[in-house]
Amino acid sequence: MLDVIVIGAGPAGVLAALRAADLGARTALITRDEFGGMAANDGPVPVRTLAHAARLIREARQLSLYGIAVSEPSLDYTRLLARVREVVNDVRKHSALREQIDSLGVTVYEQTGSARFVDPHTIEAESGLRLQAEKIIICTGGASRRLSVSGFELTSTHSDAWGLTSVPPSMLVIGGGATGAQVASIFNAFGSRVQLFQAGPRILPAEDEDVSAAVANAFRGSGIVVREDFGEIESFEKTPSGVRMIFSKDGARDSAEAALAVVAVGWLANSAGLSLATAGVETDHRGFVRVDAYLRTSAPHIFAAGDITGRLMLVPQAIQDGFVAASNAVRGPMITLGDQASPIGSFTDPEYAQVGLTEAKARETHDVVAAVVRFDSTTRTIIDGRTTGFCKLITDRATYKILGCHVVGERAVEITQVAAIAIAAGMRVDDLAQVPLSFPTYAGILGRVAASAARQLNLKVIWQAHQAEMD
């Protein structure tokens, strides 16, 4: 019998296996598909490669502004997909984690097909592989939610982008969360006529309201039809050139059609095929595995980490989860995940990102100051011709600590990393205002916005008043 079996080789599973082996446990990592999981093979890495291509197209369109003459960019989608495959392979090849896993003696079983519990300590895979262990860590991630409406099989998910042979002339994107917004933005840049449908009142509902509004406006400005609060889907049906979505609102029926309909309406747990009940592992109503602060499931010898637990579904969180779950599985429940500053963002056009509380959430529990600096007032954005966007900083009036930062515009995701460090360090806003950030940079906007907040709080900021004119 092994000490630890980890199921799923995404970021959570890889880290869990690595940590367990590092602590001296005899460990096996078993995964349905390839090493790396969704992050490497179907999520961030390939999608962000497409987003980079979209960025190159918009940068190419700027060349004439700087006196550089080239012809209008045109996209060879087949070549782009080949590049995506190159990137995915390269990332996999250079994964230091793979080397470490191998050098620590973890036995990795890839392409095993789905694994499931046959009893609380035994795992069996479709390939016939059967393993037993004292402790088991479930890291099987999630999958796109399917809708139970007629004709749903005519729709696609973001993963189907890899199977397309050309850019569809038109596209319906259903779901205005992070994945839907990313798909809409990329394919709009590639030349598809995109309609983005959001059932709720605003796209990007997890973002600060000003961010949602700014991204929706910018999307509309770039030609995407954004339909918020569109009603309820009744069905999908085939048309000679693609697919039609029938929907209704307040009794009125409407429809929209396109060559392709991509549905991104949420993320469900990959738990259905695991036979969790056999092992006494409880799930919530969406199938996510219930865990305590130690990432222990309702079966004390079984742990879970990453997307399968249904919390913040991001790579850095999956990695931390994997570490915590394996540490506790091998040494006993000792470490928990604290409250953390977790930056979240997306590489749409325009980019957006956040860390900490939104303004509305912060106002529920704190007396706050919200300072905003617009991108059209900073030197670097003017130099680069990227003046759409803003940076908003939320500060607690009582402690002067930074509670949240929300950015729309070029390099929003990178700017927010710096804000995350300030929040994690518990910095006061006037201290942030006095850090001499490089000029002219995108991150420099943080100095400006911090100085603005400090002024509203009547805090002395010795030199930022002058720096503010520069940045």
Ligand SMILES: Cc1cc2nc3c(=O)[nH]c(=O)nc-3n(C[C@H](O)[C@H](O)[C@H](O)COP(=O)(O)OP(=O)(O)OC[C@H]3O[C@@H](n4cnc5c(N)ncnc54)[C@H](O)[C@@H]3O)c2cc1C
């Ligand atoms: C389009 C898209 C873009 C994203 N972009 C970002 C981003 O920019 N930044 C970011 O931080 N996050 C991003 N994410 C989220 C990120 O990919 C996930 O949070 C992360 O991959 C979760 O890691 P995980 O290890 O929990 O699961 P996964 O990466 O999903 O890995 C799960 C593994 O389990 C295996 N598995 C599943 N069921 C079984 C079974 N029964 N038996 C054996 N093996 C099984 C799967 O084959 C897979 O290898 C994105 C997600 C999507 C969909």
